[in-house]
Amino acid sequence: MAAPALERAGGPTESGDARRVAQLDGSNLIRVGARPGLFRYIREIWSFRHFLYYDSHSRVSSANSYDSLGRIWMILNPVLFGTAYFFVFGLLLNTGRGIDNFIGYLIIGVFTFRFFTAAVSGGANAIAGNQKVVQAFNFPRACLVISTTVRELFSSIPMFFVMALLVLSIGDMQLGGAESIPITLTWHWLLFFPCIALALMVMLGWSLALARAVNAHNDVKHLISFSTRILFYTSAVFFSADRYADLGVEWLDTVMSLNPLFCVLDILRHAWLYDGFADPGRWIVLGSWAAGSMVIGFLIFWHGEESYGKER
Amino acid sequence: MSTSTRPARRQGRNTEADLIAEDLAIEFDDDSSGPPEDRDDHPFTQQRPVIQAVDPKNVCMVVDDASMTYRVRSSTGNNNSGGRISRGLKRITGAGWAEVHALSNLSFIVNRGESVGVIGTNGSGKSTLMKLLTGKVRPTSGEVYATSTPVMLGVNAALVKEISGRENIRLGCLAMGLTPEQTAAKYDQIVEISGLSDALEMPLKTYSSGMSSRLQFAIATSVDPDILLIDEALNTGDAQFRARTKERLDEVRANAGAVFLVSHSLGTIKQMCTRVIWIEQGEMLADGDPQWVCEQYEEYTSHKSNGRTRAAKVVYERTRLRLDPVKIDFTSGSRPKKAGSSRIR
Numbered sequence: 001m002a003a004p005a006l007e008r009a010g011g012p013t014e015s016g017d018a019r020r021v022a023q024l025d026g027s028n029l030i031r032v033g034a035r036p037g038l039f040r041y042i043r044e045i046w047s048f049r050h051f052l053y054y055d056s057h058s059r060v061s062s063a064n065s066y067d068s069l070g071r072i073w074m075i076l077n078p079v080l081f082g083t084a085y086f087f088v089f090g091l092l093l094n095t096g097r098g099i100d101n102f103i104g105y106l107i108i109g110v111f112t113f114r115f116f117t118a119a120v121s122g123g124a125n126a127i128a129g130n131q132k133v134v135q136a137f138n139f140p141r142a143c144l145v146i147s148t149t150v151r152e153l154f155s156s157i158p159m160f161f162v163m164a165l166l167v168l169s170i171g172d173m174q175l176g177g178a179e180s181i182p183i184t185l186t187w188h189w190l191l192f193f194p195c196i197a198l199a200l201m202v203m204l205g206w207s208l209a210l211a212r213a214v215n216a217h218n219d220v221k222h223l224i225s226f227s228t229r230i231l232f233y234t235s236a237v238f239f240s241a242d243r244y245a246d247l248g249v250e251w252l253d254t255v256m257s258l259n260p261l262f263c264v265l266d267i268l269r270h271a272w273l274y275d276g277f278a279d280p281g282r283w284i285v286l287g288s289w290a291a292g293s294m295v296i297g298f299l300i301f302w303h304g305e306e307s308y309g310k311e312r
Numbered sequence: 313m314s315t316s317t318r319p320a321r322r323q324g325r326n327t328e329a330d331l332i333a334e335d336l337a338i339e340f341d342d343d344s345s346g347p348p349e350d351r352d353d354h355p356f357t358q359q360r361p362v363i364q365a366v367d368p369k370n371v372c373m374v375v376d377d378a379s380m381t382y383r384v385r386s387s388t389g390n391n392n393s394g395g396r397i398s399r400g401l402k403r404i405t406g407a408g409w410a411e412v413h414a415l416s417n418l419s420f421i422v423n424r425g426e427s428v429g430v431i432g433t434n435g436s437g438k439s440t441l442m443k444l445l446t447g448k449v450r451p452t453s454g455e456v457y458a459t460s461t462p463v464m465l466g467v468n469a470a471l472v473k474e475i476s477g478r479e480n481i482r483l484g485c486l487a488m489g490l491t492p493e494q495t496a497a498k499y500d501q502i503v504e505i506s507g508l509s510d511a512l513e514m515p516l517k518t519y520s521s522g523m524s525s526r527l528q529f530a531i532a533t534s535v536d537p538d539i540l541l542i543d544e545a546l547n548t549g550d551a552q553f554r555a556r557t558k559e560r561l562d563e564v565r566a567n568a569g570a571v572f573l574v575s576h577s578l579g580t581i582k583q584m585c586t587r588v589i590w591i592e593q594g595e596m597l598a599d600g601d602p603q604w605v606c607e608q609y610e611e612y613t614s615h616k617s618n619g620r621t622r623a624a625k626v627v628y629e630r631t632r633l634r635l636d637p638v639k640i641d642f643t644s645g646s647r648p649k650k651a652g653s654s655r656i657r
Binding site (some may be wrong): 024025027033034040044048135138218309 | 362366368374421443444445450455457471479489515527636638647649651655
């Protein structure tokens with residue numbers, strides 16, 4: 001899908017029977033609805049930062065207002081999923097064989113995965129699902145996508161607390177034949193913050209690109225839910241990455257180590273469960289994903305700025 | 313009135329219209345409110361366009377040959393277009409495109425200080441024109457230029473349903489680019505205009521449609537835009553609200569450089585506007601003196617509603633003959649390209 005060119009070639013067509021030609025100097029005029037230049041666009045987003053913050057903040061407080069349990073669902077949801085996965089994968093399929101502190105491993109995997117996919121699918125829907133706000137006001141549209149990501153971060157704070165508490169309390173429970181390493185609160189836990197910051201940048205970049213795609217073609221939504229599944233099964237949420245090496249499929253191991261979500265999980269697990277650092281390669285891969293997604297996603301979104309008010 | 317001058321005047325026009333006009337012996341009075349006096353009536357030179365220089369200082373808005381064709385996803389519409397394969401494909405997927413020609417080749421210039429009324433029957437393209445003017449949608453061909461981004465005052469744009477009225481006010485103000493300090497300063501005025509001080513803490517989903525349109529109006533009118541578009545839906549609301557809004561609306565109008573007013577109420581149009589544009593079936597039918605255009609429009613709609621199609625057609629053609637289309641020509645290199653600011657003030 002090509003975005004409309006900034007200035008159409010050839011200009012408007014000759015109109016039929018005009019008998020009056022109005023000649024004027026248009027240098028004082030602007031083209032209504034035109035997309036601003038890249039740096040000006042960034043400046044405009046900055047000038048709308050209060051809107052951005054307020055939008056994300058006010059919607060966090062109302063996110064679960066239709067449920068009678070309200071915000072408790074933000075915590076209950078991953079807890080329920082975690083329990084279900086524990087029974088299916090941990091006990092029935094026994095994918096946790098050989099993983100130390102498997103319960104903590106699974107908790108970090110499920111909670112972080114939910115955070116990641118909720119933010120990306122929410123961000124992808126930020127323009128298409130907010131047409132009324134888009135139609136009513138003239139702010140730079142990227143604000144909506146950014147605010148969705150920020151909102152997701154705000155609303156995940158209680159969830160991350162619960163995740164930390166669960167890992168601390170039951171993360172090192174003895175399970176089957178696997179070893180358990182006692183989990184203690186050390187300064188390594190602070191690695192969580194830079195890691196989540198990089199993950200946020202990846203999510204924002206993906207959201208920006210997907211928001212444009214979903215607005216142009218609603219079909220992309222179906223692909224997103226499919227890709228989410230694939231990501232779930234390829235990010236070592238509930239099994240160990242060593243499985244592939246054991247199977248002798250070398251290339252899968254490479255694909256895995258290039259997966260940004262796997263890098264996030266691996267860094268967090270090393271810091272929280274095993275009290276140490278992950279492979280520095282993980283940080284490099286995650287950092288490149290963060291920078292690359294942000295730049296490319298933002299350019300893709302900015303390029304389509306004029307198309308977001310269109311009827312679908 | 314002699315018939316001898318008429319064919320010359322309308323040379324190159326729709327001949328069917330001529331026939332109908334001749335048929336019913338319609339009179340043209342050439343005085344007032346018609347085409348401008350500087351038109352060349354001589355049969356040999358009248359095809360040559362008259363070139364008028366427009367002072368760029370006075371210009372507020374330029375619509376240059378704008379056309380709009382919507383392409384919307386539709387499972388039923390327009391299954392006959394395209395080749396055999398694409399038709400078959402559409403039948404299988406059930407997802408096709410429907411094309412709607414909403415506006416064709418509209419051109420006009422609005423000067424500073426003008427209040428332009430836009431009239432037309434339902435589905436004639438008024439709302440589409442408003443969307444083009446605010447820049448929400450880019451015309452499929454042609455462009456819209458202005459001195460600043462126009463602002464639409466409408467009540468059709470709902471706010472965020474899940475959050476309270478108070479939060480919606482803040483959110484709306486910030487979305488228009490006001491700073492938090494300006495928002496706080498405007499807050500009381502907005503509450504007063506909306507008259508909703510009792511319901512501010514309730515989420516917007518508990519509001520009636522009238523209440524939310526009042527809130528939307530109050531938020532939208534809290535700024536003073538340079539180019540203002542007012543939607544007809546503002547005429548809704550109870551008498552008490554209308555009285556309260558009228559004052560604020562007059563204030564905003566007085567501060568604006570140019571005003572567009574879309575309405576079905578010809579009384580309002582005649583009262584508020586200095587110029588009226590009549591759009592019918594996506595084409596401009598008249599552009600001029602409110603009194604004259606409204607008279608034609610009234611006659612047209614009354615014929616239409618009484619089923620007198622032929623008489624309506626006559627009025628239509630008669631009005632169109634008076635139309636004096638304009639072509640926009642930017643002096644070399646001055647066709648605007650730059651974007652406007654998103655902030656209102």
